[in-house]
Amino acid sequence: MNIITRISLAAGVVGALLMAATGAMLTYEVVARYFFIKPTIWAAELSQMCLIWGCFLAMAQVLTLRRHITVNAVTNLLSVKLQKICAALALIAVIVFSVIVAYWGWDIFHDSFVRGRTTGSLMNLPIWITELSVPVGFALLAAQSVVELVRLPGDSHPGLGSSHE
Numbered sequence: 001m002n003i004i005t006r007i008s009l010a011a012g013v014v015g016a017l018l019m020a021a022t023g024a025m026l027t028y029e030v031v032a033r034y035f036f037i038k039p040t041i042w043a044a045e046l047s048q049m050c051l052i053w054g055c056f057l058a059m060a061q062v063l064t065l066r067r068h069i070t071v072n073a074v075t076n077l078l079s080v081k082l083q084k085i086c087a088a089l090a091l092i093a094v095i096v097f098s099v100i101v102a103y104w105g106w107d108i109f110h111d112s113f114v115r116g117r118t119t120g121s122l123m124n125l126p127i128w129i130t131e132l133s134v135p136v137g138f139a140l141l142a143a144q145s146v147v148e149l150v151r152l153p154g155d156s157h158p159g160l161g162s163s164h165e
Helices: 004-035 043-064 079-117 133-154
Strands: none
Touching: 004 043, 004 133, 043 133, 079 133
16 A cells, blocks of 8 residues: 555545544534523534544545445446556546646645634634645645556556445
8 A cells, every 4th residue: 555545545544534423523512502502603614524534534535445436337338448548547637636736726725824824713714724725635636547547557446436236
């Protein structure tokens, strides 16, 4: 397993922990609000931040696990060689898209960082904390897609997603 895949795995674990933290915060908010009539000022905003970071951090690991949603009704009928060609084209599209999103996401993050934009909520957190998840997540997805593209010729199951027909 190479360094990019190890980073993807670690990012996926962090993403899963952030999802669990989101659930815990929202559960706490519901209990505090409805049973004790003491709503928090932090739970909704921090849980949104954790949810966003969790999703973007997990993208690359989901690719390594072949768990992205795919429509493979036609490609499953093709030979393995043609399936690999289709998977290569899909990975190239993911790489191009991810690089574009990471580039523009970095620009948005940097602009918010420089201007000192905040969420405007009671916590008034810097918005760049959440916006940074976009370039980080998509850069990692692009890097992992390159790794998967390099691995593809030796792969006996070239599909990029799980099949549930």
